[in-house]
Amino acid sequence: xxxxxxxxVLALQGDVREHVRALSASGARAVAVRRxxxxxxxxxxxxxxxESTTMWKLAEAFELLEPLRMRVKSGMPTYGxxxxxxxxxxxxxxGVEGQQTLGGIDMVVRRNAFGRQVDSFExxxxxxxxxxxxxxxxxxxxxxxxxxxxxxLGRAEPGDRIVAxxxxxxxxxxxxxxxxxxxxxxxxxxxxVREL
Ligand code: GLN
Numbered sequence: 001x002x003x004x005x006x007x008x009v010l011a012l013q014g015d016v017r018e019h020v021r022a023l024s025a026s027g028a029r030a031v032a033v034r035r036x037x038x039x040x041x042x043x044x045x046x047x048x049x050x051e052s053t054t055m056w057k058l059a060e061a062f063e064l065l066e067p068l069r070m071r072v073k074s075g076m077p078t079y080g081x082x083x084x085x086x087x088x089x090x091x092x093x094x095g096v097e098g099q100q101t102l103g104g105i106d107m108v109v110r111r112n113a114f115g116r117q118v119d120s121f122e123x124x125x126x127x128x129x130x131x132x133x134x135x136x137x138x139x140x141x142x143x144x145x146x147x148x149x150x151x152x153l154g155r156a157e158p159g160d161r162i163v164a165x166x167x168x169x170x171x172x173x174x175x176x177x178x179x180x181x182x183x184x185x186x187x188x189x190x191x192x193v194r195e196l
Contacts (some may be wrong), residue, residue, distance in 0.1 A: 005025070005193045008033035008042035012058040014050025014083060018178035019186075026186040026195070027152075036067045043078035044193040047084030048177050049138065052111065053096050055083055077169040077196050079189045085172035086111055086141050093144060103148045105167045106147030113142040113161070114174075123175075127164055128153040133182050135163070135175035142174055169196050 004027055009019045011032035023030035023046065031175070033039050045068075047055070049090040072088070080088040087102050088094075089109035113120070120138045122179050127133050135156060143162035146152065154164030163174035164185075171192060177185035 005043040005190065006031060006041070007044045007046060007190070007193065008038065009046045010055070010059075010064075010084075012062060012064070013054050014048035015176070015178060016048055018176075019046045019081070021049050022178045022183050022186040026183045026190045028186075028190050031032075034062065036064060038189045039071060040119075042076075044189075045071070045079075046189075047078065047080040047087045048101075048178070049082035049084060052083040052086035052101070053099055055087060056100050060100075063100070064113065065087045069102050070100050072170070075169050075196070077171075077189070077193045079102065079171040079186075081173050081176055081178065082138065082140055085109060085174055088170055088172045092141075104170045105165060105172060106150055107165060107167075108144040109141045110144045111141050112139050113144075114140045114158075123156045125154050125163065126141055127185060128166075128186050130188065133174075133177070133184055135177070136179045136181055137163075137175050139182060140174040144174075152190070166192075179187055 009016050020030040072116040090103045091108045094111035098193045124132050149166045156163045
């Protein structure tokens, strides 16, 4: 892919604008996605932070849940941050009754995991061998366990928990890189999109 890839940000709920800004700063053409036709037009997608239960219910109401699952399954590069990470998990702990995800990454994600100890915090962590970055966690999940095909890209204190993972074209972080002005995570994703 030589020209700028078109990357959608699922715009049902959550911090959409911040992701659009970070993607644009990372060399992508970023667009908001609310409908199936918009979803079909993008090369890749970001699932923003917000509230995974709300995102799931709105995706159902907007008839996007199945189209999203299909595109993720067919290999569309997708990056989920915080609530977006929950959406990409094959299995979740601590969800509400009946809570559904899109799935795609062979992992168990614990919802509101750090939140039981402390609601929001910052940590410095190594991301994908690209040096240390400041990570912002807001009622964040952590990754409880991963399957053999999942690459761990970052861990954080407290507890040395897994907070960044990749499985093929799917990337997920517990934290919110869109809030810090550091575009290394978004640049990593844009590179993934260009390579795939
Ligand atoms: N706790 C939220 C959820 O369950 C995620 C929080 C976030 O995205 N900042 O979806």
